[in-house]
Amino acid sequence: MKAKPFAALLLAVSAAATIPTSWAQSPPGASNAERYIPQLANIMTAAQLQHLKLWSAGTAHNWPLAAYELRQLRESLVEAALLYRGIPVSNVTTLASSISVMTEAIDRKDPERFAKEFGVLTKGCNTCHQSMDRAFIVLRTPAEQPFSNQVFQSKSKP
Ligand code: HEC
Numbered sequence: 001m002k003a004k005p006f007a008a009l010l011l012a013v014s015a016a017a018t019i020p021t022s023w024a025q026s027p028p029g030a031s032n033a034e035r036y037i038p039q040l041a042n043i044m045t046a047a048q049l050q051h052l053k054l055w056s057a058g059t060a061h062n063w064p065l066a067a068y069e070l071r072q073l074r075e076s077l078v079e080a081a082l083l084y085r086g087i088p089v090s091n092v093t094t095l096a097s098s099i100s101v102m103t104e105a106i107d108r109k110d111p112e113r114f115a116k117e118f119g120v121l122t123k124g125c126n127t128c129h130q131s132m133d134r135a136f137i138v139l140r141t142p143a144e145q146p147f148s149n150q151v152f153q154s155k156s157k158p
């Protein structure tokens with residue numbers, strides 16, 4: 001089976017509204033060539049933070065924040081796929097479907113499913129790294145929450 005484009009797969013699971021891209025301001029007179037193209041490693045570093053905050057929010061049962069972080073993570077991956085066409089799409093089908101299962105777990109406020117799917121999602125990150133000669137970049141479920149300047153507990157817990 002030929003893999004569908006990564007971005008299409010990820011966009012297909014897009015449910016909730018995001019901040020419109022029209023809010024982004026280009027410097028006056030900036031041409032496309034002058035627009036800033038983030039390095040893949042920087043997009044991935046953002047994905048790493050979103051992956052971590054997603055875990056912190058989900059384990060705190062802060063579902064609106066978890067949904068937000070999952071959307072940001074998905075957008076980082078879409079951005080990576082759109083800007084870096086050379087990255088493989090063959091092994092990311094799992095990742096896109098995992099994001100969709102994760103969205104469902106969050107919608108249903110289901111901590112067990114969330115935790116289980118987080119492992120699948122993380123495996124998807126590592127599978128791509130391995131296939132791209134980056135097997136030394138290994139993600140795992142966070143052991144602790146280092147963002148002491150952000151509150152992850154929601155005020156009204158379910
Ligand atoms: C489709 C392929 C692919 C997927 C999926 C992917 N990555 Fe990456 N990632 C890469 C590549 C390629 C690099 C190395 C970039 C470079 O060498 O400039 C990388 C690098 C990284 C780095 C190292 C950044 C740094 O410079 O320190 C982190 C962290 C990372 N990815 C996190 C993630 C997380 C978290 C996920 C899953 C949510 C993920 N990646 C999914 C391809 C992928």
